Amino acid sequence: MMLSEIIPSHRLARMLMRGVRTVLDYLGFDHDPTLDQVVYVAVIVVMAVALGWLTRVAVLWGARKFVSLRKSAMAENMLKQKVLLHCSHILPPLAMLALIPLALRYGTELRSFCVSALQIYLVITIAIAVNAIVGFVWRIYDARQNTRxxxxxxxxxTMQGIVWLxxxxxxxxxxxxxxxxxxxxxxxxxxxxxxxxxxxxxxxxxxxxxxxxxxxxxxxxxxxxxxxxxxxxxxxxxxxxxxxxxxxxxxxxxxxxxxxxxxxxxxxGMKDSGARRIMRSILVETNSVVPVTPESTAAIAAKLPILKTFVEKAAATPVFDPGLAVVNGTVDTNLGLLRAYLCEYILSRPEFDHTEQLLVRTLSPTSCGIPLEIYCFTSTTAWTAYEAIQSALFEHIAAVAPLFGLKLFNYTGTLDSERIEVVDDVTKPEVQS
CATH class of the missing domain: 2.30.30.60 (SH3 type barrels.)
Structure with missing residues (x-):
């Protein structure tokens, strides 16, 4: 197929062809119709690409100027997220489609192929632009309205996938x-x-x-x-x-x-409540749990003043009073006093949440002793602060337990020299005199 058969013959096309011929004559090329037609088509293609690129650059420049004058946060976000840049890709195929009639005659196969290719290119750029706009709108909503x-x-x-489909x-x-x-x-x-x-x-x-x-x-x-x-x-x-x-x-x-x-x-839920649970136990040696007398109870209360109110109330209430339920403890044993003291201690400290459940209880005895479990909530959910409060609580328990005559279980891996006597390489229980 000759190029002359696909080049249009309307007035504007003839004017451009004469211009191409004049330039070629000026440059010293021999008169060749085929060369004229090839250069003509190449010039039209270059013009289409250049026009599309220049239009895109001009629109982006104008948009940036407009944003700089308006100083709108939304417009600045559009530039930052390259929404206008993606939308500007629509302009080059439109410019090329507009110049197709100058390069190719209507009804030719080459023109149909080029038009179809440019239309597909245009559809792709429109999809890119629509997805850019949808993504921008979603980010604005997600940042401002999506409070949950x-x-x-x-x-x-899904929306972007539908657009591409x-x-x-x-x-x-x-x-x-x-x-x-x-x-x-x-x-x-x-x-x-x-x-x-x-x-x-x-x-x-x-x-x-x-x-x-x-x-x-x-x-x-x-x-x-x-x-x-x-x-x-x-x-x-x-x-x-x-x-x-x-x-x-x-x-x-x-x-x-x-x-x-x-x-x-x-x-x-823990984060929203503003409180974080502590549920940890410490082992108390069973043989260190003993009954207490009013004198020993008073001596302990003198060393730990926050226990005094509980002791006085318990002494004045021979029958169980539900009012003591918040502070669960007894005045019968040293372990019961420790439970009462820990309740009073936790209730007196601002780092604990006093509106949540509070329990200091003993669990089923084990071979290592009686587990004393503390169940309470801190007034913060921050990890570092929570661990610091929890550590300080159990360090305090370890420090005050001897005041109650209690021993905490401590596995040493060796036999207790105070209870086991070795005689003639035979291990046997010590005989009490």
Whole structure:
């Protein structure tokens, strides 16, 4: 096919052709119609590309100037997130389509091919622009309105996926010169294949809706998933991935449907309550638990003044008084006094939450002694402060236990020399005189 058959013959095209011929004559080239036509088509292509690029640069320059004059935070965010840059990609294919009539005659196969290619290019750039706008709107909403930190990124990914699906259908219909409706009617045959390909996306989308609807998970939550190594803070949630940063700064990724199909622990309730539980026990030697007399009780209360109120109230109430239930202890044994003292101590300290449950109790005896369990809540959820409060509490217990005549269990790995006597290499219990 000759180039003369595809070059249009209207007045503007003839004027441009004469201009090309004049330039070639000026440069000293011999008169050759084929050369003229090749240079003409090349000039039109260069003009189309240059026009599209210049238009894009001009629009971006004008937009940046407008933003600098208005000083709008939203406009600055649009530039920062390159929304205008993505939208400006629409201009080059439009400019090329506008100049196609100058380069190629209507009805030729080459023109049809070029128009189809540019239209597909235009559809792709429109999809990029729409997704950029959708992403920008989502980020604005997520930063300003999403006060519950709902996992909305999965919905964003779904919307962007739908945009690309529509763009692909339109592009294929242009390439095949078929109506998009015809292609849509044929998608039913590929439904099984599509479900297999997009299985994770479909499951992730459904799981994301369930997590958001049931308020199960937010970005920033501390979660523990027993079936995975995830034990940390949720950084991000997308259509196919939940990203968790563990406390050793490792990153664990897992599909959203794992959180729906299996159980996981969310510590958000603890954080929202502002209180964190302490539930730890310490072992008391059984043989150090003894009855106490009023004199020994008074002596202990003299050393620990916060115990005085409990002792006086208990002495004045021979029958159990429900008013003593907050401070659970007794004046019958030294361990009961220690329980009462620890309740009074915790209630007197501001670092503990006094509105939550408080228990100081003994558990089932073991071969190592009687476990004394402290069940209370700190008034902070910060990890460092929580550990400091918990450590200080049990250090205090270890320090005051001897004042009550109590011994805490301490495994040394050797026999107690005070209770075992070795005679003639035979170990036997010491005989009390």
């Amino acid at each position: 930190n709902l996992p909305l990124k999965g919905i964003l990914n 529509v763009a692909v259908i339109i592009a294929v219909s242009i390439a095949l010169d078929k109506s998009p409706v015809v292609l849509l009617t044929g998608l039913g045959a590929f439904a099984a294949a599509l479900m297999l390909v997009f299985k994770d996306s479909i499951l992730g989308f459904v799981a994301g809706i369930q997590l958001a609807q049931n308020n199960m998970l937010h970005v920033g939550d501390w979660i523990v998933v027993p079936s995975t190594p995830a034990n940390g803070v949720v950084l991000d949630m997308s259509l196919t991935t939940v990203k968790v940063q563990n406390f050793d700064n490792t990153i664990v990724t897992l599909p959203p449907y794992t959180l729906v199909s299996s159980s996981f622990q969310n510590w958000r």
